[in-house]
Amino acid sequence: MRNSFRWFYLAMLIAGFAVILMPAPSRAESKHVDVVTLKGVVNPVSAGYIERGITTATQDGAAALIITMDTPGGLSNSMDDIIQAILASNVPVAVFVSPGGARAGSAGVYITYAAHIAAMAPNTNIGAAHPVFADSSGNEQQVSAEMKAKVTNDAAAQIRNLATTRGRNADWADQAVRQSVSVTYKEAFDLHVIDIVASDIPDLLRQMDGRSVKMGAALTPLVIHTAGAIINNIEMGFFEQVLFAISSPDIAFLLLSLGGLGLFFELANPGSVFPGVLGGLFILLAFFSLGTLPVNYAGVAFIGFAFILLVADLFLPTHGVLTFGGIVSLILGGAMLINTSSGGGIYVGVDPWVLITVALLIGGFFAFGVAKAVQARLKPPATGRERLIGALAEVRVPLKPHGMVFLEGQLWSAVCNDGDAPVGSLVRVVAINGLTLTVALTAPIQAEQPTASLPS
Known part of the structure; x- marks a missing residue:
C-alpha cells in the first residue's frame, strides 16, 4: 500500500x-x-x-x-x-x-x-x-x-x-x-x-x-x-501620443515662443538653470513638431528675429520702438510659419487667435520690462556723491550763510544762499562743490514774535 x-x-x-x-x-x-x-x-x-x-x-x-x-x-x-x-x-x-x-x-x-x-x-x-x-x-x-x-x-x-x-x-x-x-x-x-x-x-x-x-x-x-x-x-x-499631439502649427508656435522666453530668462539671470533647461526642451520639441509639418523656415527666422529685437529693447534707449518691431516680427513669423501649399491644403497655419494672443502677451511682458528700464534710467543715481542731490540735511551749526549740516551720519560744510538757517532746521542739498554742500531752505524761517505782557 x-x-x-x-x-x-x-x-x-x-x-x-x-x-x-x-x-x-x-x-x-x-x-x-x-x-x-x-x-x-x-x-x-x-x-x-x-x-x-x-x-x-x-x-x-x-x-x-x-x-x-x-x-x-x-x-x-x-x-x-x-x-x-x-x-x-x-x-x-x-x-x-x-x-x-x-x-x-x-x-x-x-x-x-x-x-x-x-x-x-x-x-x-x-x-x-x-x-x-x-x-x-x-x-x-x-x-x-x-x-x-x-x-x-x-x-x-x-x-x-x-x-x-x-x-x-x-x-x-x-x-x-x-x-x-x-x-x-x-x-x-x-x-x-x-x-x-x-x-x-x-x-x-x-x-x-x-x-x-x-x-x-x-x-x-x-x-x-x-x-x-x-x-x-x-x-x-505614450511618446507617440505626445509627439502626435504636438504635431500642430499652434503647438509648434507656442513651443517656439515659450522656448525663446526660457532662454531669455536664462541669459538675463545666468546660473538659474531651470529656465534655460525648460527653454531648451521647448525649442527641441518645437523643432520636432516643425519636422512633422510643412514648415516655412522664413517664419522661424522672423520669430527668432522678434526675440532679438525684444531683448535688445531692454538694454538700448529706444523707448519701445524695438518692442513694437519685435511684436510685428513675431506675428509675421507665426503667420508664415507653415507652408500651407503642402499637404493638399490641409494645413492652414497658426490659428490667428493663438498668434495674436501669444504676440500680445509676450509683447506686453517685454513692454513692461522696457517701461521699468526707462524708469530706472530716469531715476537719479543711487551711488556716488551725486545721489546726495535732493537729500535733506539737518543744520548743526547755523548757516550765516556758512555753517555745518548733518547728512547720512556725517557732518558736512555747507553754504546756504537763500538766507540764514538756524540749528535744527532742515535744508535740501542742491549742489556739491568739493567737500562743501550748497543747500536751500525747505521753508521760509519765521522770525520770533515778542510776547505781549498782560495787564495786571
Whole structure:
C-alpha cells in the first residue's frame, strides 16, 4: 500500500511538472486580428505608428491588420510611407473608414485604395483628393497651368495604379483627383470604390472571411480567415501620443515662443538653470513638431528675429520702438510659419487667435520690462556723491550763510544762499562743490514774535 502511494505521488509530481513546462497557447496560435487607429492628419508620427502596426501584425501572426481611419488628409511623404508599407505587407491590411461621421479625404483616399480590403461604415464619406495649392493665409494660390497639370497628372497616375492593383474603380479615383469628387459610403460601394460596408469591426471580420486578396509585389493570392477572430487593439504609445499631439502649427508656435522666453530668462539671470533647461526642451520639441509639418523656415527666422529685437529693447534707449518691431516680427513669423501649399491644403497655419494672443502677451511682458528700464534710467543715481542731490540735511551749526549740516551720519560744510538757517532746521542739498554742500531752505524761517505782557 505504501509503495502504491509512493508511485501515485511520483506520477502526480511528474504531471505537475509537465503542466508547468507545457508552453501556454500564444496569441500567434490563436486566430486574431490587430487594429490600429488613424484619426487626424496624416504625418510622420501617424505613418510610423501604422508601420509599427504592420510589423507587429506580421510578428504575432495576425490574420489581418485593420486600420480604422478618420482623416482629412495630410503630408504626401507620410502618405507614401503608409502606402509603401501596405503594399509590402505580408499581412492583409483592411482600411475601415469609421465610425459614423468619419471621412477619408485627400491622402485618406490613396491609403484606402492601397489596402487589400477597403470598407466603410454607414454615414461616412470618401473623396476630394485633388492637390491644392494655398498661400500663407490658407487661401487658394494661383500657380502656372503647367505646374498644376504636372502635379495633378502625377497624383492621378499614382491612384490609378493602386486601383488597378486592387481591382477597384480607377475612373472614379481619377475623378477624385482631377475634379475633387466625393461620395457617400453607399455610393462608394455601388461604384466599387470600396469592397465592404460594415457596421463595426466584428461585422467587417465576418464579411472579410473567405475573401481572396493579392499579396506582395508578386500579387500572390491569399484567402483571409477572420470570422470569430479575437480583436487586439494596438494603441499609440505614450511618446507617440505626445509627439502626435504636438504635431500642430499652434503647438509648434507656442513651443517656439515659450522656448525663446526660457532662454531669455536664462541669459538675463545666468546660473538659474531651470529656465534655460525648460527653454531648451521647448525649442527641441518645437523643432520636432516643425519636422512633422510643412514648415516655412522664413517664419522661424522672423520669430527668432522678434526675440532679438525684444531683448535688445531692454538694454538700448529706444523707448519701445524695438518692442513694437519685435511684436510685428513675431506675428509675421507665426503667420508664415507653415507652408500651407503642402499637404493638399490641409494645413492652414497658426490659428490667428493663438498668434495674436501669444504676440500680445509676450509683447506686453517685454513692454513692461522696457517701461521699468526707462524708469530706472530716469531715476537719479543711487551711488556716488551725486545721489546726495535732493537729500535733506539737518543744520548743526547755523548757516550765516556758512555753517555745518548733518547728512547720512556725517557732518558736512555747507553754504546756504537763500538766507540764514538756524540749528535744527532742515535744508535740501542742491549742489556739491568739493567737500562743501550748497543747500536751500525747505521753508521760509519765521522770525520770533515778542510776547505781549498782560495787564495786571
